[in-house]
Amino acid sequence: MTTTGPTTYVLRRVRPLGGEPADVVLSGGVVAAVGAPGDVDAPRGAVEVDGAGHVLLPGLVDLHTHLREPGREDAETVASGTRAAAAGGFTAVHAMANTSPVADTAGVVEQVWRLGRDAGFVDVHPVGAVTVGLAGERLAELGAMAHSAARVRVFSDDGRCVDDPILMRRALEYVKAFDGVVAQHAQEPRLTEGAQMNEGVVSAEIGLAGWPAVAEEAIIARDVLLAEHVGSRLHVCHLSTAGSVEIVRWAKSRGIDVTAEVTPHHLVLTDELARTYDPTFKVNPPLRTAADVEAVRAGLADGTIDIVATDHAPHTREDKDCEWGAAAFGMTGLETALSVVQQTMVDTGRMTWADVARVLSVAPARIGRIGHAHGRPVAVGEPANLTLVDPAATRVVDGAAQATASGNTPFAGRELPGRVVATFLRGRATVLDGTVLDGTVLDAGARGAGVLDGPAAPAGVGAR
Amino acid sequence: MKHLLSTADLSKDDALLLLDTAAQMAATQSRAIKKLPTLRGRTVVNLFFEDSTRTRISFEAAAKRLSADVINFSAKGSSVSKGESLKDTALTLHAMGADAVVVRHWASGAPYQLAHAGWLDAGVLNAGDGTHQHPTQALLDAFTIRRHLAGRRGGGDPDGVGADLAGLRVAIVGDVLHSRVARSNVALLRTLGAEVTLVSPPTLVPVGVETWPCRTSYDLDATLADWRPDAVMMLRVQRERMSGGTGGAFFPSPHEYTRYYGLDARRLAMLPDHAIVMHPGPMNRGLEISAEAADSERAVIVEQVANGVAVRMAALYLLLAGDPSAEGNDL
Numbered sequence A: 001m002t003t004t005g006p007t008t009y010v011l012r013r014v015r016p017l018g019g020e021p022a023d024v025v026l027s028g029g030v031v032a033a034v035g036a037p038g039d040v041d042a043p044r045g046a047v048e049v050d051g052a053g054h055v056l057l058p059g060l061v062d063l064h065t066h067l068r069e070p071g072r073e074d075a076e077t078v079a080s081g082t083r084a085a086a087a088g089g090f091t092a093v094h095a096m097a098n099t100s101p102v103a104d105t106a107g108v109v110e111q112v113w114r115l116g117r118d119a120g121f122v123d124v125h126p127v128g129a130v131t132v133g134l135a136g137e138r139l140a141e142l143g144a145m146a147h148s149a150a151r152v153r154v155f156s157d158d159g160r161c162v163d164d165p166i167l168m169r170r171a172l173e174y175v176k177a178f179d180g181v182v183a184q185h186a187q188e189p190r191l192t193e194g195a196q197m198n199e200g201v202v203s204a205e206i207g208l209a210g211w212p213a214v215a216e217e218a219i220i221a222r223d224v225l226l227a228e229h230v231g232s233r234l235h236v237c238h239l240s241t242a243g244s245v246e247i248v249r250w251a252k253s254r255g256i257d258v259t260a261e262v263t264p265h266h267l268v269l270t271d272e273l274a275r276t277y278d279p280t281f282k283v284n285p286p287l288r289t290a291a292d293v294e295a296v297r298a299g300l301a302d303g304t305i306d307i308v309a310t311d312h313a314p315h316t317r318e319d320k321d322c323e324w325g326a327a328a329f330g331m332t333g334l335e336t337a338l339s340v341v342q343q344t345m346v347d348t349g350r351m352t353w354a355d356v357a358r359v360l361s362v363a364p365a366r367i368g369r370i371g372h373a374h375g376r377p378v379a380v381g382e383p384a385n386l387t388l389v390d391p392a393a394t395r396v397v398d399g400a401a402q403a404t405a406s407g408n409t410p411f412a413g414r415e416l417p418g419r420v421v422a423t424f425l426r427g428r429a430t431v432l433d434g435t436v437l438d439g440t441v442l443d444a445g446a447r448g449a450g451v452l453d454g455p456a457a458p459a460g461v462g463a464r
Numbered sequence B: 001m002k003h004l005l006s007t008a009d010l011s012k013d014d015a016l017l018l019l020d021t022a023a024q025m026a027a028t029q030s031r032a033i034k035k036l037p038t039l040r041g042r043t044v045v046n047l048f049f050e051d052s053t054r055t056r057i058s059f060e061a062a063a064k065r066l067s068a069d070v071i072n073f074s075a076k077g078s079s080v081s082k083g084e085s086l087k088d089t090a091l092t093l094h095a096m097g098a099d100a101v102v103v104r105h106w107a108s109g110a111p112y113q114l115a116h117a118g119w120l121d122a123g124v125l126n127a128g129d130g131t132h133q134h135p136t137q138a139l140l141d142a143f144t145i146r147r148h149l150a151g152r153r154g155g156g157d158p159d160g161v162g163a164d165l166a167g168l169r170v171a172i173v174g175d176v177l178h179s180r181v182a183r184s185n186v187a188l189l190r191t192l193g194a195e196v197t198l199v200s201p202p203t204l205v206p207v208g209v210e211t212w213p214c215r216t217s218y219d220l221d222a223t224l225a226d227w228r229p230d231a232v233m234m235l236r237v238q239r240e241r242m243s244g245g246t247g248g249a250f251f252p253s254p255h256e257y258t259r260y261y262g263l264d265a266r267r268l269a270m271l272p273d274h275a276i277v278m279h280p281g282p283m284n285r286g287l288e289i290s291a292e293a294a295d296s297e298r299a300v301i302v303e304q305v306a307n308g309v310a311v312r313m314a315a316l317y318l319l320l321a322g323d324p325s326a327e328g329n330d331l
């Protein structure tokens, strides 16, 4: 296997974390030099990248990605999904467990991990199922997944809620043995049977069965109390309501070890879109009200919500080209996440680019316990997992033009700010000039280094 | 009018045109020869994804009395059961040259999708979608109310032709949460100037109802005694709402429902003398309506069925006859 393309890059006049312009040299898989513009000499053979005005961020880390493989390769594969991730500026993704077969054994998580390594676009960290077959009846072999080659640290039945309180308690306790975390999809199942969209003014009018905010909030409230009781850490997936923000804020004020995520779509879209009956806007948890959108933005800005995670959920056309009631839940997000965060949080003055680095890279890497390789500072000697963004660019989203294998983006036809110009995984460009670089297979030494060498950095590194 | 999807889309003028056209249609139906040549050569497809013999034959009679060709297409297999998809069905009807598609569907919004997804050109007439809308039911209800009550105000046509429903009070009683009839009626009655009170157990009122242009009450006796409705519309209670199955029971027992929300002889006697009793059918006698109420002189339930044909003739006529290719484009 040969390396194609150079391994040394000089990024000229880029702004690390939106700060003062600098020249940054990437070589040997790490950041080799950082200096004032013009002060850094280009090594022989280095590729120069003119980054004037561009923001350099640590490579983005997604804690919540559905890659669909194994089982639904018609919607997405590890290769197509991670290619989309790279296009969106990501260098690591956590692949959710609701595949077929479910990622509830060491064998399946290792399969997904290997597929990710072979694709080479980003580091794929499989999420392990909490319960066997996501059935919510008995714990999966969490230890075996944690100690497999995939080194699973995040466990989730996402798509389903671990609603049995004793099972949730046991899971929270058990994963302490290997510094794991349970990522809960908070949805009280009895309150949401047949639910199609947010329950409120719009659902009442258009006649779709309601998914009430309380069904999310009740589970989050229970789980933070359970986490406090057993002294475990808890991660709340895709929090979507103003009430959920309040509960997490309260829990943090009590010192409970809880982290929370919001999706890009919940930062901007509302349930008014259901009036079109276009299943592109059908997602779980559902799009909420404008008041909820404002609450999650405020929560993200003040740190109550720790991270933005995409909940990238590709679906085939057949699963979306149908009645709302028959359509699958979910929307893609890897290639629009950064733009949505820029639009809703940076361009509105509520967050800086350093905050963006925190919520889209540093904090998710820490929660997923990959902080030794991802979400690192832009400093000499650090792994060169980076993304370069042109915040002045704008583009109109076109689902067909995206790298993901599915077209179910809710932002189709919308103009969004920002463009990923380049993404580097251990110093190798996966995206350059805004184009995904295919066929640039990793050399054996660099392949999967952050994962294979992971044990050199103890699992707890970067822990809060 | 290209489609008829929701009564919320109808302006007052649209609604009055539909009702007045229906009155003309109704007049033709007392003739010995009921059939009009108006839609000769046009094809109306009855596309039913959900069983409803009553609604289907009403639309079929309406289309046939206007001389349209009628195709009944029962598409019970849905995308859920992996039958033919809505899209493929629509493309098929388009290829067949359907001029109007009358669609009944279990999924809220399916007629909207048919009208807007670009799958077919035909006019779409919503014959009931999920828990969303059933516009021709609301139109036939308004037509029936107007015929009985609008003439009472004097001055105008004795059957109320040309009139709106200003000042009339309509109580809609029962399972509002799951009722497309209630949603359609609230919007249309309000547009026509009537006042509406929804009367339901609290479990059967949708969260978000506070933005609807109507009052709500949990007390049928108080509504009848104090508010004095001119018309009382009883909604059908589905059997599956009564058991503790999937969604849980919405009320403790059929008996208790009847005790607080059923229209029986005692409540019938509380109504003003001129008030009428309505039901969209099929009735659960002994549950939401007693035999005395259903068979009383105030009940206009059978007449609602007859008016349904006239209203559906009007809707099809207004959807299709704007086109000069239709022969005999007059009544």
Ligand SMILES: [Zn+2]
Pocket (backbone or CB within 6 Å): A158, A159, A160, A185, A237, A238, A284, A285
């Ligand atoms: Zn989820």
